[in-house]
Amino acid sequence: MLETILKVESLNKQFGNFTAVEDLSFSVRGGEIVGLLGANGAGKTTTIHMLLGLTKPTAGAVTIFGENLEESRVSILQRVNFASSYVHLPYNLRVVENLKVFAKIYGVAKPGEKIDELLEMFEIAHLKFKTSGMLSSGEQTRLNLCKALLNDPALLVLDEPTASLDPDLADKVRKILKRVKEEKGMTVLTTSHNMLDVVELCDRIIFMHLGAIVAEGSSEEIMTRFGTDSLEDVFIRIARTKEKVIA
Amino acid sequence: MCWNRIYALIMKYVYICSRNTFRAMDIFFWPIMDLLMWGFVTMYMLKVSNTVPGLITFLIGAVIMWNVFYRAQQVVCISFLEDLWSRNLLNIFTAPVQVREFVTAAYILGLMQASIVLVIMSLVAVVFYGFNILDLGIYAGMLLANLMLMGWALGLVATALIVRWGPQAEVLAWAVPFLVQPVSAVFYPISVLPQPLQVVASMVPAAHVFEGMRALMTGNEAIVWGHIGSAFLLNLLYLAGAGLLFRFLFEQAREKGLLAKYCS
Ligand SMILES: Nc1ncnc2c1ncn2[C@@H]1O[C@H](COP(=O)(O)OP(=O)(O)OP(=O)(O)O)[C@@H](O)[C@H]1O
Ligand SMILES: [Mg+2]
Numbered sequence: 366m367l368e369t370i371l372k373v374e375s376l377n378k379q380f381g382n383f384t385a386v387e388d389l390s391f392s393v394r395g396g397e398i399v400g401l402l403g404a405n406g407a408g409k410t411t412t413i414h415m416l417l418g419l420t421k422p423t424a425g426a427v428t429i430f431g432e433n434l435e436e437s438r439v440s441i442l443q444r445v446n447f448a449s450s451y452v453h454l455p456y457n458l459r460v461v462e463n464l465k466v467f468a469k470i471y472g473v474a475k476p477g478e479k480i481d482e483l484l485e486m487f488e489i490a491h492l493k494f495k496t497s498g499m500l501s502s503g504e505q506t507r508l509n510l511c512k513a514l515l516n517d518p519a520l521l522v523l524d525e526p527t528a529s530l531d532p533d534l535a536d537k538v539r540k541i542l543k544r545v546k547e548e549k550g551m552t553v554l555t556t557s558h559n560m561l562d563v564v565e566l567c568d569r570i571i572f573m574h575l576g577a578i579v580a581e582g583s584s585e586e587i588m589t590r591f592g593t594d595s596l597e598d599v600f601i602r603i604a605r606t607k608e609k610v611i612a
Numbered sequence: 613m614c615w616n617r618i619y620a621l622i623m624k625y626v627y628i629c630s631r632n633t634f635r636a637m638d639i640f641f642w643p644i645m646d647l648l649m650w651g652f653v654t655m656y657m658l659k660v661s662n663t664v665p666g667l668i669t670f671l672i673g674a675v676i677m678w679n680v681f682y683r684a685q686q687v688v689c690i691s692f693l694e695d696l697w698s699r700n701l702l703n704i705f706t707a708p709v710q711v712r713e714f715v716t717a718a719y720i721l722g723l724m725q726a727s728i729v730l731v732i733m734s735l736v737a738v739v740f741y742g743f744n745i746l747d748l749g750i751y752a753g754m755l756l757a758n759l760m761l762m763g764w765a766l767g768l769v770a771t772a773l774i775v776r777w778g779p780q781a782e783v784l785a786w787a788v789p790f791l792v793q794p795v796s797a798v799f800y801p802i803s804v805l806p807q808p809l810q811v812v813a814s815m816v817p818a819a820h821v822f823e824g825m826r827a828l829m830t831g832n833e834a835i836v837w838g839h840i841g842s843a844f845l846l847n848l849l850y851l852a853g854a855g856l857l858f859r860f861l862f863e864q865a866r867e868k869g870l871l872a873k874y875c876s
Binding site: 378380385410411414417418419420421438439440441442443445446447449451452453454455456457458462465466467469470471472496498512522 | 614616617619620621623624627628631632694695698699700702703704705706707708709710863866867868869871872
């Protein structure tokens with residue numbers, strides 16, 4: 366079994382009286398692609414933001430690469446990256462300028478080559494000198510992914526990464542992520558509302574409901590447990606349950 | 613501290629400014645407008661009465677120095693706001709950027725912008741009003757450095773408030789200097805203020821700077837060092853305070869999950 370890259374222990378987040386995340390524990394091993402699923406408001410983004418040090422947990426601990434996140438945030442984040450459909454790069458910078466800035470921040474060795482390689486990979490090389498704010502949302506999504514792979518992250522965290530991609534590009538992006546994972550041994554934690562993404566991409570799924578984990582396993586295992594052959598059915602059943610425990 | 617990351621953050625803002633006419637106006641247009649406006653006011657005042665000797669040097673010197681403070685303060689906030697407006701903050705804060713590096717980059721940008729504004733305004737002042745700031749000698753550097761420090765401190769305070777209260781507080785980026793202007797004795801001596809405000813002014817570094825500037829211009833060099841020293845000590849105090857406030861409100865924003873909310 367591969368080493369544990371990410372370990373979450375009894376993570377809890379209270380916003381005032383509201384519990385957004387409750388007693389969350391899970392771990393992710395090197396080279397795994399894990400999907401964090403759940404209805405709107407289940408606590409996925411809150412969890413991800415705690416894993417990235419953006420939001421401070423009320424209780425619990427996050428360990429990445431064997432180091433405590435609160436103590437070693439900078440050295441951990443050097444080997445992590447993040448992309449999401451709700452985060453953008455400065456709109457009046459050209460695509461290449463934005464990538465140069467982040468290549469410098471991450472200390473990428475040969476930034477020019479790396480940037481070209483990534484732009485080719487995500488099929489946006491022709492947009493290299495275009496103003497980032499002028500890109501379509503699907504193009505912007507791919508630019509975000511280029512940024513997210515600049516430092517060859519050992520752990521890639523994605524929050525709804527394929528939200529605005531057409532089915533063709535979503536398929537291509539999944540294949541790219543799988544390929545990078547194979548080639549570089551990258552570990553991925555991703556949220557998604559796209560069940561096809563999840564089935565095709567994820568080795569393992571963690572279902573969250575009302576801030577807690579209610580199911581965990583491969584998509585097949587979870588579908589078998591719920592007696593259905595559609596992950597969407599599982600999703601809907603969980604989402605419509607009022608209790609925190611799924612029967 | 614990693615200077616490469618600081619350099620990257622500076623490079624980003626320079627790119628942003630070079631693409632944004634309105635940001636460039638903050639450097640090249642508004643300061644000159646300010647100078648011309650006050651130049652005309654002084655010329656008019658000299659025409660109707662000439663009772664204040666050296667009025668033109670007082671006012672022109674004040675406008676230039678005030679702009680150094682104002683622009684330094686503003687850039688510290690705006691470099692943060694630019695990332696907030698473009699929804700880029702999460703990219704920055706999920707990168708291995710230390711808050712210290714982020715603040716240092718903002719300070720350097722403040723220094724850069726204030727220096728450019730200073731050079732431009734000084735040249736315009738020489739050409740239009742025959743006012744040469746270099747005539748103030750070594751003191752000019754000390755006075756300006758103190759304004760710079762105060763600009764940093766107030767810029768960081770305003771940024772901290774924006775981090776905590778989000779876009780609704782962004783007007784502070786422009787408003788904060790005008791909050792302190794009345795007690796900064798920019799265009800008039802502290803002595804014209806009512807007694808309680810004089811006490812407040814004595815705790816404002818800028819007030820010491822402008823008093824020092826006027827003392828210098830009226831040949832009262834003996835008291836200039838006192839003002840420079842007071843301004844410097846106050847600045848050290850305020851910079852430390854601003855740093856603590858920023859840390860405190862930043863942590864509060866992290867606790868309340870606001871960092872992620874305002875920035876995305
Ligand atoms: N900063 C905050 N302050 C108060 N409540 C918050 C805050 N952030 C999130 N919440 C609440 O926490 C819950 C979980 O939110 P979160 O964004 O994690 O959901 P999610 O699973 O990512 O949902 P979605 O699929 O819609 O993105 C929601 O009910 C939300 O209202
Ligand atoms: Mg979410």
